[in-house]
Amino acid sequence: MxxxxxxxxxxxxxxxxxxxxxxxxxxxxxxxxxxxxxxxxxxxxxxxxxxxxxxxxxxxxxxxxxxxxxxxxxxxxxxxxxxxxxxxxxxxxxxxxxxxxxxxxxxxxxxxxxxxxxxxxxxxxxxxxxxxxxxxxxxxxxxxxxxxxxxxxxxxxxxxxxxxxxxxxxxxxxxxxxxxxxxxxxxxxxxxxxxxxxxxxxxxxxxxxxxxxxxxxxxxxxxxxxxxxxxxxxxxxxxxxxxxxxLPVTSSGIDRPVSNEVVSTGIAGLDAMLRNGGFYRGSSILLSGVAGTGKTTIASHFIDAACRRGERCMFFAFEESAEEICRNVRSVGLDLRRRVDAGLLRFEAARPSLYGLEMHLARMHRDVLEFRPSVVVIDPISAFRGPIAEVHATLLRMVDFLKSAGVTGMFTSLRISSSLNDGTDQALSSLMDSWIRLMDLEANGERNRVLYLIKSRGSSHSNQVREYRMTDSGIELIDPYVGPDGVLTGTARLSQEARELAAAERRRRDIGQRRRESERRRRALERQINELRATLDAEQDEAHALLLEDEAHDVVLSRDRVAIAERRGGAE
Amino acid sequence: MMQATEPPPEITHRLRLIVAGSTLRSRRAIENLKRVCSQRLAGQSDLEIIDIYQQPQFAREYDVIAAPTLVKLLPLPVRRIVGDLSEEDRLLRALDLAVLPSLGEA
Missing domain, CATH: 3.40.50.300 (P-loop containing nucleotide triphosphate hydrolases)
Structure with a gap:
């Protein structure tokens, strides 16, 4: 048998x-x-x-x-x-x-x-x-x-x-x-x-x-x-x-399991902008913004949050070395070095010009398979040079690969101009599930950073442009000033707030004054009413007195007439 | 490598003929070589004939690709003479022997 x-x-x-x-x-x-x-x-x-x-x-x-x-x-x-x-x-x-x-x-x-x-x-x-x-x-x-x-x-x-x-x-x-x-x-x-x-x-x-x-x-x-x-x-x-x-190309199909789990962005204010409280696990997130808007910092927050959850992360850096990133984000209170030491975070830094696009792709592919991270950050994708179509195809395959592996991918992209019609971003947006735009607002002699969500598939999200600041304890989203003059940021926001405050004070004072005035007028009128009423009373009293006088006169007259009649009658 | 004990001092040519089986081509090569040896190298040659069908390890040892191949170990430099050795002039030249104007039966 x-x-x-x-x-x-x-x-x-x-x-x-x-x-x-x-x-x-x-x-x-x-x-x-x-x-x-x-x-x-x-x-x-x-x-x-x-x-x-x-x-x-x-x-x-x-x-x-x-x-x-x-x-x-x-x-x-x-x-x-x-x-x-x-x-x-x-x-x-x-x-x-x-x-x-x-x-x-x-x-x-x-x-x-x-x-x-x-x-x-x-x-x-x-x-x-x-x-x-x-x-x-x-x-x-x-x-x-x-x-x-x-x-x-x-x-x-x-x-x-x-x-x-x-x-x-x-x-x-x-x-x-x-x-x-x-x-x-x-x-x-x-x-x-x-x-x-x-x-x-x-x-x-x-x-x-x-x-x-x-x-x-x-x-x-x-x-x-x-x-x-x-x-x-x-x-x-x-x-x-x-x-x-x-790099196997088996991931050409769009047929893969999806996760309903939500992962935090690591920034409380940003989580709050997303009604789900974060991004879906396994989704792709694009962070785009001009230089100095904190793309790497936001990505580092995301990584830090994942490490706190005990997940592995992989950071593909194409512009800075691992040491530089660790040092730089320490200024916002993030200790990535500790995550590296704990074996939760791995940096892979390489110059974009070191290999061709496909080579980078193959390398990232291999590293991801080897380390098995749950979060991958590629910073920045705009570093890849080449014909747009090729860059696009390469990233498409990377996104595809990460998605099929259930890895949450965060991609940063450096924009040259602030205009929305920026080639690569536009071409990439269809690949991305969420897209956060970081912007610079220059006004009144200062520069302020604002962000907003362009899209976040499968989750309702705030439509607000929010100002954020990099503090010692991380990125902080500031409650927006929204008033009749629009959304204001930075000092403009502060001075506008002060102006508002003064105006409110002024209004309060005006109101008090008006209230006092009306009180005064009420009292005056009441006094008038009282006077009139006193006059009326006096008039009435006089009328009554006249009436009585008339009646008395009447009586006297009739008595006189009787007396006269009697006198006449006596004469007849 | 070669045991230099036996050969008499007048040995000038150490030759190994590698053949693959007893084909017509192999036999022709053996005949051609033996004739040249007896005519031109009488008593001066150390000749060994190896059939790589019988001893395949020698194919590698003598770095043989073609068959038949005559490996000339001495005099230096080492040469490999491939073919059935039917072109006698070329064979003689390869063996560092002078080509005589009227050799053989005529």
Whole structure:
């Protein structure tokens, strides 16, 4: 019973689902472009001009095969001596001698020296076959490298024989099922000097080392890959102390998990401007502003806040050294050096002109994968020089990569002018989830810093322009002065506030005065009313008195009339 | 490297002929070389014929690419003469031997 599931298990782990079997090179990024690796059991051609890294590619393929995939290999060098080769790749971290001693690798240097070779009559290259076969058998090799087999053409004059023998050699490699890498020097108008691509047509990879504006960029292109899909673009790659690294371009899709978690900006006032209290984790933030607006300082706050949460941060500095940044932000009360010592923060400082754009990208990519930060700051992206379209594409890939890795990215950008229509910012804004503009306001003989949020996707945010100050304890957003004269900053804000205060005082005084006045008038009127009322009373009293007098008069009259009548009547 | 114990003092040419199997080409090379040795280097040559099919390690040791290859270890400088050695003039020159105007059977 047990063997059966074991068999099916091993069968499924093999990529034998009718697809072309492939042998991984172990060079991250490269395998992804090749969708798995080089064709197993077939020769592949790696060609390029001198100094492109052909030999290193080949050695890495072998060393990784021996160390990572358990496939011993044979390196047959037609150019470098074994000792030189070992010394050359030792600087890149490959221990060839160790692998040779462990029986995982065989290195054979084939010396082709025209002056030592005399041709008399017919021959073939059976010696080479025997040597190769012997080396392959001695380590049980699955992978072989023929480093610049075209050197044979310099040692032998009969190219007809050579071509026939090369054809036979590649057939032999296929028969033996060896995964082979053949390197070839780039020739005029064709991929290799002697047209090796005619013989090796399964997989052809072209390396290139281009200098544009005095900056070298190594690039790689898969010219053909019979029987397999592959990435078709030119891809940059990097050779440094840790070997070859390439930037995989798998992140071309916009399909990734998103986080609802919010991370603080590290500046209380800025958090308050964002209704969520910060940025979404994994989002991209653009900080743009003219010189001296505190881009690096704000980014440092963001980093400090992340370190306080115990998260790792990575700071790619292109204008200042790590020491300079640490010293400078200490003036606003941030101790980044401590974060570095704690292993939470890593600075990677490099001059933008040190490499080409893609090289920077590849380097950042590698560093991020290595350090695994949750926050990455790139300060500033405007340092990258080159055609706008290329800069844009590079940053797009960087943003894409960071997003797919769930890393929150903060990018600063130096603006030359204060106008909104600044090329790079405009082109980049679509990539960014949040955009903070930092500005200088010059008025009344002073300069004040203000910021505002241009956008913050997925979060309502303040529409206010806020003034901020750099204090000993960090960046501080100041409550805005908003009044009838608009938003004021700096001394203008202070003097306007003083003016306001005076005006208010004046108004208060006026009001008191008015109140007193009205009181006085009320009292006067009341006095008048009282006088009138007294007059009225007096009038009424007089009227009453007259009335009584009249009545009394009436009575007297009637009594008189009666008296008169009586007197008259008495007379009649 | 070479054990210089046995060879008599008159040895001027130390030669190794590397062949790959007993093909027609190999046999022709052996014949050609043996003829030159017997005619021009009688008693002065130390010749060894190695079949790399039998002893593949020698292919690397003598740094052989083509077959057949005649490796001239002595006199210095070391030379590799490839091919079936059918072009006798070139072979003689490569072996630092004078080319005689009318050599052989004529």
């Amino acid at each position: 047990p063997p059966q599931p074991a068999n099916t298990g091993s069968a499924t782990t093999q990529p034998a689902t009718t697809v072309l079997p492939k042998s991984a090179t172990g060079i991250s990024g490269f395998d992804e472009i090749l969708l798995g690796g080089l064709p197993t059991g077939r020769p592949s051609l790696i060609c390029g001009a001198a100094g492109c890294g052909k030999t290193l590619f080949a050695v890495t393929f072998l060393v990784n095969g021996a160390t990572l995939f358990g496939e011993p290999g044979v390196f047959m060098s037609f150019e470098e001596r074994a000792e030189d080769l070992a010394a050359n790749v030792a600087s890149l971290g490959c221990d060839l001698d160790g692998l040779v001693q462990a029986g995982k690798l065989a290195v054979d240097h084939v010396r082709v020296e025209r002056s030592e070779i005399e041709e008399t009559g017919q021959y073939d290259l059976e010696g080479l076959f025997v040597r190769l076969g012997y080396a392959v058998d001695s380590v049980g090799a699955k992978r072989i490298v023929l480093d610049t087999i075209e050197s044979l053409f310099s040692g032998f004059s009969d190219t007809a024989i050579l071509r026939a023998e090369l054809r036979r050699l590649f057939a032999w490699i296929k028969d033996r099922g060896l995964t082979a890498v053949i390197t070839g020097e780039r020739g005029d108008g064709q991929l290799t000097r002697h047209g090796l691509e005619e013989y090796i047509s399964d997989c052809v990879i072209l390396l290139d080392n281009r200098v544009i504006d005095q900056i070298t960029t190594r690039r790689l292109r898969v010219v053909k890959y019979r029987g397999s899909a592959h990435g078709t673009n030119e891809y940059p790659f990097l050779i440094d102390a840790s070997g070859i690294s390439m």
